Amino acid sequence: MRVARRALRRLVGLRTRLVVAFVLIALASAVTATALAYRESRTAVLERKQDAVRTAFKNRVEQAAADFDVPADEVSLTRFATGVADGLGDDAVVVARYRSLTVSSDASADRSRITPALREAVRDHNRMSFQRVERDGRPYLVVGTPVTFDGASPSGLDAFAVTSLRAESEATAGVLEAVRDGIVPVVLLAAVLALLSAGTVLRPVRELGRATRRHAAGDLSSRVRVRGRDELADLARDFNETADALEASVAELREQDARAKRFVADVSHELRTPLAAMTMVATVLDEDADALPPDTAQAARTVSEETARLSRLVDDLMEMSRFDSGAAHLNLTPTDLAEAVSATLSLRGWTDRVRTELPHGVRALVDRRRVDVIVANLVGNALRHGAPPVTLTLATDPAGDWLTVEVADRGPGLPPETLAHVFDRFYKADSARTRSEGSGLGTAIALENARLHGGTIEAANGPEGGAVFTLRLPWRRPREEHA
Amino acid sequence: MAHVLLIEDDVSVRDGMELVLRRHGYDVATAATGEDALALLADPAGAAVELAVLDLMLPGVDGFEVCRRLRAGGSTLPVIMLTARGDDTDIVRGLEAGADDYVVKPVTAPVLEARIRAALRRAEPSQSARGEDHAGLVIDRAGLTVAKRGVPIALPPTELRLLLELSASPAHVFSREQLLQSVWEHGFLGDSRLVDAAVGRLRAKIEDIPARPRYIQTVRGFGYRFGPV
Numbered sequence: 001m002r003v004a005r006r007a008l009r010r011l012v013g014l015r016t017r018l019v020v021a022f023v024l025i026a027l028a029s030a031v032t033a034t035a036l037a038y039r040e041s042r043t044a045v046l047e048r049k050q051d052a053v054r055t056a057f058k059n060r061v062e063q064a065a066a067d068f069d070v071p072a073d074e075v076s077l078t079r080f081a082t083g084v085a086d087g088l089g090d091d092a093v094v095v096a097r098y099r100s101l102t103v104s105s106d107a108s109a110d111r112s113r114i115t116p117a118l119r120e121a122v123r124d125h126n127r128m129s130f131q132r133v134e135r136d137g138r139p140y141l142v143v144g145t146p147v148t149f150d151g152a153s154p155s156g157l158d159a160f161a162v163t164s165l166r167a168e169s170e171a172t173a174g175v176l177e178a179v180r181d182g183i184v185p186v187v188l189l190a191a192v193l194a195l196l197s198a199g200t201v202l203r204p205v206r207e208l209g210r211a212t213r214r215h216a217a218g219d220l221s222s223r224v225r226v227r228g229r230d231e232l233a234d235l236a237r238d239f240n241e242t243a244d245a246l247e248a249s250v251a252e253l254r255e256q257d258a259r260a261k262r263f264v265a266d267v268s269h270e271l272r273t274p275l276a277a278m279t280m281v282a283t284v285l286d287e288d289a290d291a292l293p294p295d296t297a298q299a300a301r302t303v304s305e306e307t308a309r310l311s312r313l314v315d316d317l318m319e320m321s322r323f324d325s326g327a328a329h330l331n332l333t334p335t336d337l338a339e340a341v342s343a344t345l346s347l348r349g350w351t352d353r354v355r356t357e358l359p360h361g362v363r364a365l366v367d368r369r370r371v372d373v374i375v376a377n378l379v380g381n382a383l384r385h386g387a388p389p390v391t392l393t394l395a396t397d398p399a400g401d402w403l404t405v406e407v408a409d410r411g412p413g414l415p416p417e418t419l420a421h422v423f424d425r426f427y428k429a430d431s432a433r434t435r436s437e438g439s440g441l442g443t444a445i446a447l448e449n450a451r452l453h454g455g456t457i458e459a460a461n462g463p464e465g466g467a468v469f470t471l472r473l474p475w476r477r478p479r480e481e482h483a
Numbered sequence: 484m485a486h487v488l489l490i491e492d493d494v495s496v497r498d499g500m501e502l503v504l505r506r507h508g509y510d511v512a513t514a515a516t517g518e519d520a521l522a523l524l525a526d527p528a529g530a531a532v533e534l535a536v537l538d539l540m541l542p543g544v545d546g547f548e549v550c551r552r553l554r555a556g557g558s559t560l561p562v563i564m565l566t567a568r569g570d571d572t573d574i575v576r577g578l579e580a581g582a583d584d585y586v587v588k589p590v591t592a593p594v595l596e597a598r599i600r601a602a603l604r605r606a607e608p609s610q611s612a613r614g615e616d617h618a619g620l621v622i623d624r625a626g627l628t629v630a631k632r633g634v635p636i637a638l639p640p641t642e643l644r645l646l647l648e649l650s651a652s653p654a655h656v657f658s659r660e661q662l663l664q665s666v667w668e669h670g671f672l673g674d675s676r677l678v679d680a681a682v683g684r685l686r687a688k689i690e691d692i693p694a695r696p697r698y699i700q701t702v703r704g705f706g707y708r709f710g711p712v
Binding site: 279314 | 498500503506536567571588589592610660674675676703704705
């Protein structure tokens with residue numbers, strides 16, 4: 001589809017259009033120039049010939065007419081005709097007409113070349129006239145003149161000479177042939193010039209296009225070369241300046257983002273050491289609380305509990321910052337999903353509170369720890385916010401590409417605004433419940449863990465009420481060897 | 484009671500661990516740097532130490548290096564790493580350096596103690612006393628020694644237990660989860676990389692060609708089995 005579009009774009013592209021335009025211009029100029037040159041040269045050649053023929057003819061007729069007496073018979077008329085023809089070259093045929101007599105210097109010649117129109121012109125205007133005629137594709141010049149007496153009154157004798165114009169037409173045809181031979185190179189040259197000039201325009205345009213596409217693909221470092229001082233060079237320069245500005249601002253944004261993420265990671269990291277010490281000694285507070293005065297005991301227990309909470313929060317923050325910085329990696333191991341889910345439930349003492357449907361023998365490559373985190377989060381939420389019975393269903397899709405773990409409860413379900421934000425960080429569904437048991441990051445971390453596997457978690461409300469969370473993971477099967 | 488060495492640069496964390504472990508009856512020695520720890524362990528007084536809890540992030544010689552030097556010196560002292568980050572690379576590097584187990588900071592006292600107890604138990608003599616010869620690899624279950632073609636091989640307790648566990652049922656396939664529970668006593672959701680790392684270290688010591696193991700074979704998709712040789 002794209003390829004076809006691109007090919008079509010090539011076809012109606014700038015290069016094609018330029019070449020066509022150049023070739024058309026070249027053709028038009030060549031044809032026009034040829035036509036003009038042909039016409040001019042043809043006219044010049046023919047006129048020279050005509051003048052020469054007319055002059056020669058006139059001289060011959062005058063000489064011959066001097067020996068011609070009227071009234072004439074066929075013999076004297078023939079003599080007159082051949083006399084005129086003698087001086088006019090080999091190919092000339094002279095026809096003389098006197099009253100009803102018509103003779104020709106060459107008996108076999110075709111007299112029809114002397115048209116009635118010419119005869120009438122000679123007769124009516126009583127002066128030399130000429131006409132070009134074509135016979136069998138050959139051009140001829142026919143000149144006719146009345147023979148007049150001194151008083152310019154017509155004698156009744158008309159002489160016509162037919163001479164071939166073949167040499168002249170061939171000479172002018174030579175011009176045409178030369179042009180016809182020359183037009184192919186001219187058109188080719190025009191095409192080459194068009195391609196060259198298209199290149200000078202297209203190369204920068206293409207380069208700009210390529211650079212733009214690279215930018216779109218996220219490589220903001222690409223620039224175009226600025227050549228020359230024309231508008232395209234200006235465009236290239238503008239592009240580069242824009243790219244510089246864009247790169248700078250994106251780099252700045254990324255830097256800020258990275259700084260913010262690093263800060264969260266650093267803070268979390270820094271919190272770990274005091275927390276490690278506090279977490280360690282919290283046991284002592286718990287162990288000795290019973291021996292303390294009631295107020296002190298409560299304070300001790302509170303410190304111990306809050307230390308544990310703070311420690312979970314920092315853990316979650318660290319986890320989140322690892323996702324944000326791309327430092328989270330999958331540690332895939334072949335796992336029996338039913339076993340893993342059962343382990344998650346029993347580790348937290350939830351086995352009796354959740355109805356499970358766990359088909360055995362579903363083995364997949366997953367990150368056990370992360371799957372545990374996801375399942376624990378979904379089940380924990382269902383137990384805390386939903387209503388029993390909580391059901392957990394492990395299933396595989398018929399195509400065998402996906403695994404699903406569905407956790408459903410029979411509580412009131414999720415209101416629409418909660419559905420939209422349930423995976424947001426620190427989102428508290430119940431505004432009254434400002435202190436959640438968790439860090440507020442649990443669901444967001446669960447989703448990130450699913451995404452890291454290439455999967456998702458979907459939140460919805462079941463057809464019979466209650467929230468339904470579905471973990472969907474790509475089913476990577478372990479490569480197995482049978483022992 | 485057991486003698487534990489805590490190697491931790493942060494004074495509060497060190498004091499906290501020391502306080503809790505002393506209260507629970509352990510003999511505790513402490514070191515603030517890797518250099519101090521190595522010096523202490525090299526000293527005759529350090530011979531009493533039965534287990535080290537080692538923070539990876541130490542100034543100067545870090546935890547990885549301390550672990551590597553101990554193992555290079557033939558020490559079979561059980562080492563539990565404290566990682567300040569749950570970062571995978573740290574864990575893998577630490578296990579490759581020869582640590583037996585790891586805990587992620589902040590760790591609660593009960594978890595740390597459970598790990599210490601499990602690591603110490605691996606060093607105790609086992610009940611089934613018999614010597615076996617597996618194609619040149621002689622395992623003495625009573626004396627907890629391993630020798631190959633008559634040459635003794637020093638194995639830290641974790642690797643030794645792993646070998647005992649696997650060789651007790653030759654040709655039986657153990658999943659990583661089973662091994663985590665029986666050798667490390669991790670219960671559910673232990674990190675199977677502990678098993679892989681220990682198998683790797685063990686192969687480096689007992690196999691002729693670690694890349695083409697005879698004794699400890701991988702059964703892809705399931706786990707490991709010993710032999711059949």
